[in-house]
Amino acid sequence: MKSVAVFSIKGGVGKTATAVNLAYAAATVGARRTLLWDLDPQGAATYTLRLRPLAGASARKLIARDAALDGLIQSTDYANLDVLAADKSLRHLERQLAADDKAKRIRKLLRSLSDDYDRIIIDAPPGLTELAEQLFRAVDCLVVPMLPSPLSLRARDQLAAHLAKHHAGKAPPLIGVYSMVDRRKALHRSTVDATPDLVAIPYASAIEQMAVVQAPLGATAPKSAAARAFGELWTQVERRLLG
Template sequence: MKSIAVFSIKGGVGKSACAVNLAHAAATTGGRRTLLWDLDSQGAATWLLQREPTPGQKARAALAGEEALPGLVLHTDFPNLDILPADRSLRRLEGDLAQSDKAKQLKKQLKSFTESYDRILIDCPPGLSELAERIFRAADLIVLPTIPSPLSERAAGQLRQELARGGINRPALLPVWSMVDARRKLHRETVSTHPDWPAIPYSTAVEQMAVHRAPVAQFQPNSPAARAFAGLWAQVEAALLR
């Protein structure tokens, strides 16, 4: 089992859309038994896959070890793809983690899914925090969506610095240009600084995910965005094998 964190210090970079489409590609194109773990209290990934947390569910309590995580998992409409949904209790998670000395608990919880899944995609909340630090300890790979703009690039640089301070046990990093608009000179010039990074185009198909509440490949399989996410998943798999 391998775990992939979709993470950004900055919000509004297409992180949840990336997580949902990568999870769908892993389950369908890749044929992997896939779990999408929504750790963002906004629950965008959960909503996009047309799921809601079970009434009374508290993901925060499960992360603290008070409930069994597997019991919170829901099936989706797609073969091989399950989701561990977010709920409002995650808003208070940081306070729990700050008082906890179980720094490796998240890593142990991920390992509890080893027999059930081949790939776990984690939709992480934005920002450097105690939860982010635990994710860095637990994940095998970080996918970093980055808009071709100075602020987003600055946030990406901050993350690289943070990971470098952690030493050799930090996960590998796969930066991804996100929401690339080739009509904009700034975007073209910025993308040219790292032409080897995968790029997801700015697309109405991605925006339409909120209308269809489905991955792009489900309703526009031949669109540039769907092809870009499929290509990104191939690069994620290659990075994991390395």
């Protein structure tokens, strides 16, 4: 089993759309048994796949007890793709993690799922928090969506510096990806063209419509430029995981 966290220090960079479409690609294109773990209290990834938290669910309590998460996992409309849904209790997860002394709790939970899944994609909340630190110690790869702007690139550089300082030699590889790219804007064009090795996800109404139709882009607009770009990103991620 390999795990990928879609993470950014900043919010509003297309993190959830990236996580959902990567998970869909892993399950369909890659034919991997895939779990999308929604760790963001907003639950946007859960909603986008037409799911909601189970009645009475408390992901925070199960995580705090190192308990089995199987009871919270739900199947989706797509083969090979399951979701571990977010619920409101995750708003208090940071406080719980900061209060205990089990720095490898998330790693242990991921390993408990390894017999059932080949790939686990995590939609992580933004910010350098205790949860983020545990993810850095647990996952095999970080995918970092960035807007093609100086502030977003600065946040990526800050993350790389943080990993080098606090997780030296043990940090997961970081794969940057541009999101919401509008090539009509000179700044976007110059930023993307300066680093052609990074995948660029175009700004597209089809991505915005994901929350309306509640489906991954690959299921609704598989031939679109954005869907192809997400497929290219998955290829990069998979190569890194197998590398």
